[in-house]
Amino acid sequence: MASSVSDVSVLATADQRDAYLKGLVQAVKAAVPGDLGLGGMRSRAEALLNEQAFPSTRDEDWRFTDLSAMLSIEFAVAGESAVDEAAIADLRLPETAGAQIVVVNGRVSTALSRIENLPPEAVVGSLGSSPDLSAKLGERLAQASGSHEVFTALNTVGFQDAVVIWLPRNVVVETPIQIIYVSRLQGNPAIVQPRCLVVAESGSAATLVEDFWGNSADSQFTNSVSELWLDANAQVSHSRIQREGAGTFHIGKTVVTQARDSQYVGTAVDFGAKLARHNWEIYQTGEQTTTKLYGLGAIANTQHADTHSLVALSHPHGTVEQEHKAIVDGKAHSVFNGRMAVAQKAQLTSASQLNRNLLLSDKARVDTKPQLEIVADNVKCAHGATVSQLQADEIFYLQSRGISAPQAQRLLIYAFAMEILETVSVATLRSRLAALISQWT
Template identity: 50%
Template sequence: MTIQVSTVPEVGNLGITTKVDRAAYLTQLLNLRSPLSEANAGLQSTRDQAAARVQELAIPSTREEEWRFTDLSPLLQVNFQAASAIAPTNLEAWFLPEAANSRLVFVNGQYAPELSSTADIPAGVTIGNLAATGSLQSKLANYLAKQPGAEEVFTVLNTASMTDAAVILVPRHQQVEVPIHLLFVTTGQEATISHPRCLVVAEAGSQLTLIEDYVAIDQGVYFTNPVTEIWIEENAQVSHTRIQRESEAAFHIGKTAVSQARDSRYSNISVSLGGQLSRHHLEVYQTGEQTETQLHGLTMITGDQVGDTHSTIAYTKPHGTSNQVHKCIANDRAHAVFNGKIFVPKAAQLTNAAQLSRNLLLSPKARVDTKPQLEITADNVKCAHGATVSQLDNDEVFYLQSRGINADSARKLLIYAFAYDVISQIPVTSLRDRLVSLVRLQQA
């Protein structure tokens, strides 16, 4: 099925289609979903409820506050088709040696068991696709599509369209020593749409390192709409790295929703490099006391790319802490967006929250819209936020030149140092080194 879109102008300069067309477009995206397999028939009720909600919604426009800096009109110009299952045979360039036998691969949103390997996963830990979880599906149903924020338009579209999911369940007091690599590959088929889904449950006292990686084989136009749900129970720890390096012609709109119980610890490093239009919603809900959240983000874009990050940290109990640093590097005519929200209600006394947005513009035509946001009703807290937007410091360039480094190399070194502050947080050495190489390549 292909999608036809009216080109009747919308009022003002907010897009190319009317609100009616945006609703019809979303419904037609829903109609591209694939049927469920017999093994995942239990998802039918969840999908049907989400599908009913989708038909009440529309593709957002810049009239809406949450989307006023990000125009989705280019998305509406594409006639998408459902992605087919094509299993490429040569993906070694994307594999990580540290996760050689702790890897799940999904191609065009569909599980590829022949490319996956879980030999190093400890006994008792569940890792695989949802269809293979068997008797655990009833337990997983208590977590799947249960995070707050599930009514957001692209999240509910994913829920209505999901046919499978990557599943990780770490039992109580179990530590997974090797990193788990979730590799989502798009083959670059022209104008396809896929809806990857991840469900991660870290039970009380458990620990794991997760790499969520979105890559493309070809530079085609396609739409990836992933959702990841992470449940961290009491005294559990999750280190999560999310890398988006898709086609420069692709659309990527993703959601990460995290729920943290008492004494849990969550760290997230998000790096966004690809996509003509990319957006990541990162939502963390601290549901217990003495929770700790560490967020580090980097968006590095050029040309006409748009890179958007929206984050939420919501406290509900006392003694919670969080620290967030998000960096954007925009070159040429690129447009970076950051909106970070921290909610501290009256019940969340003795909260300690810090948020910083740092942005580097490398071109007179580059643009950044940044909005750190604190909403505090508690009266015994320590909270701070800030934002900076700047170009390269001429004094710093001059200092490096005075040490024998030419001006061009000095600028590249400063840009690299700005990005490396985030990349250096990645706990997997091979992935960190590859991203360092990509950053250097972009500056070549």
């Protein structure tokens, strides 16, 4: 057993963690704008938070991701701020022209957002500017499974604004929709809580890019929640890019609720932040859903990136394909926990999961855990995990063809990453990410 000394220190921090969470709740609550009419939803979330503690590495879900560095930082809610067009111009993708929403400090910027290229039936904008949805919102916003989780609930208590993308039945949006999340802070450590709600009604289809971007080394806590609802036969292709500043703690939740015959293809890329955690949860509510999850982390120095995914299947004929890769250099630490829960009713499920990790230094660390919970008896579920270094014989083979050792390494890293980046459906984004990887080491 652990020594009494460490028990004492854990107990001491337990109180500290409780107080810290209460402080965060009070801070975000105090800054809530009054005009969104979400009082009931927020107070329910606050009640859930009162039952919980700020996570420590004693919690199984946080075993490998230590948040204690946050405890000494007092985060205040980031105020309203303006960002120059010049600061984000490079982030706009040509393919998404006229379908771009820019979120500054968790609030939709009407000055920077451009949504003229979207079909009129689609409702795209901020929560405050979508009054005709208010009756329907209550069924979706903060209603997905897993809403009680501590950081999700914290977001619900205090988000300042939400991006809303609502696609009515059979509306197919050809232009990919891009959401750019940026922060402009006034020096003090700040908490920013982006919120996004995507509802794809039955038969609708869209491509969504979420880009969390930052270039500041200042302390920041981004606590984002994106809820995606895919109704029957809806199709959503989703790219989530996290390249936040070097001082950012990024805790993000993506929760996808899939009705029958729907298809969700998601690619999540983690390049940035000091510490990043992505909770990626898929809940199936009907049969014959298709789910493809692709993940890539490329981290160095003392960065930490953690992906916790959950695919919960409760209906037959579901198909899940998941591949998550990490490239880990320096003293960085990558964590992957891939949970698949196949309930008794989810017969004839076909699921595969692969986690591959490339360690580029002796000090780099990877923790990986496939977690298959299969109750149904007639299913195909395959999983695998590998951790390896660049193969010396592969490098030599390339060298023997005239390619220098450093160039050979870059080529192999690039190849490793591109298998995931190929799944990004917007071509310019794909090539920009590829360029980042090719310059990465």
